[in-house]
Amino acid sequence: MIQDKTMEEWIQSFPKIKDLINYEETTWFNNQLVNTDEALAHASLSERDILDAEARLKRFAPYIAHVFPETIEHAGIIESPLTKLEHMPKLLNTPIDGPMFLKQDNLLAISGSIKARGGIYEVLTFAEKIALEKGMITVEDDYKKFDSNEFKSVFSKYELVCGSTGNLGLSIGIMAAKLGFKVVIHMSQDARLWKKDLLRSKGVRVIEHEDDYSKAVDQGRLDSQKQSNSYFIDDENSKTLFLGYAVAAIRLKAQLQQENIHISLDNPLNVYLPCGVGGGPGGISFGLKVIFKDAVNCYFAEPTHSPCMLLGMMTGYHDGISVQEFGLDNETAADGLAVGRPSGFVGQLLEHAVKGVYTVSDQNMFKLLTQIYDSEGIKLEPSALVGIVGPIKTKEKGVHLAWATGGNMVPDEVYQEYYDLGKSI
């Protein structure tokens, strides 16, 4: 029994569960979709919150440029390029209606994944709060001040904790260590060894768990609660993290204008976002919906072994059910998406705004990984590929945008293994 229902009853109510439990690629269209104003009418967050987050990132830009020289070129604003895919769409074997772009978060500075948006933003927010409360800074000051022994010695009395499949830990770990915080990252079993090693080399304490991501988060939360001066970054529930992701929408709007792409109801933007627990794709979708309203269609994409958001949204049970309860193993090479239970906060906030969710097999991820390298010279990690097949799965018309969520930090020898595997398929 899962939530008082037998499997037969579940399948009777939601026939797609049959495909899901057989690990078959599935596309679900949200029959609860309503127009954007209505969908977000009761949301606990608004456009003002996104603008506030953007302003905070601007205040920190001089500091970021100062301590991460690779960001000087963009004056300390961490943003990824928008790249038109010229060759890849032809390899998909199905004609696509409209141009296709890749949002290259694989190239994001500092940590090479989508987590450089939410994770770094939440660490900065926490640091600013302490500095403001202690009267060490005002919002008009030059934030380069954060790079000083005085600030670091204050921050060294605080500990930041999170649970992660890998990339969130990297973003939070790198940023928090730079500011002088103590950092503890609880890693799930699927977290890659190189991610743990990299963090340890930065002085971060990495705690490994035999269990999956949800358990790593639970343990991190519990440990953190026991300590005063310990702050837990909650990937499942954090509104701060969510707003860090949402800022991407403002930046994307400017990039589309630069490309002379006009988004309208007649020429909608279709965005395909890899989804783990939901914070990243959820935050970005929220931002996009606030800006483009009904002219944007947001789809989430998950591995066939971890379709937690699809199950949660389709059934309306959100974080009340997990893929494991339905007999799925939650084992996938897409480590960033290996999540068995979705964020209830994100699922509920967007249950009338996300247009659909589809799943992709690991086999197809690897095939796409090799194809996009051969055709466009772009290096992505497996999680980052699931957006690419969005136009085929959804049959949307308009402008297509696959969100490539990570890849830049993958060591060459690990990437080579991925590539060879894709080539052999």
Ligand SMILES: *Cc1c(COP(=O)(O)O)cnc(C)c1O
């Ligand atoms: C974390 C992650 C995602 C998904 O973000 P969630 O907030 O977990 O939904 C997608 N791709 C990569 C590479 C990630 O690390």
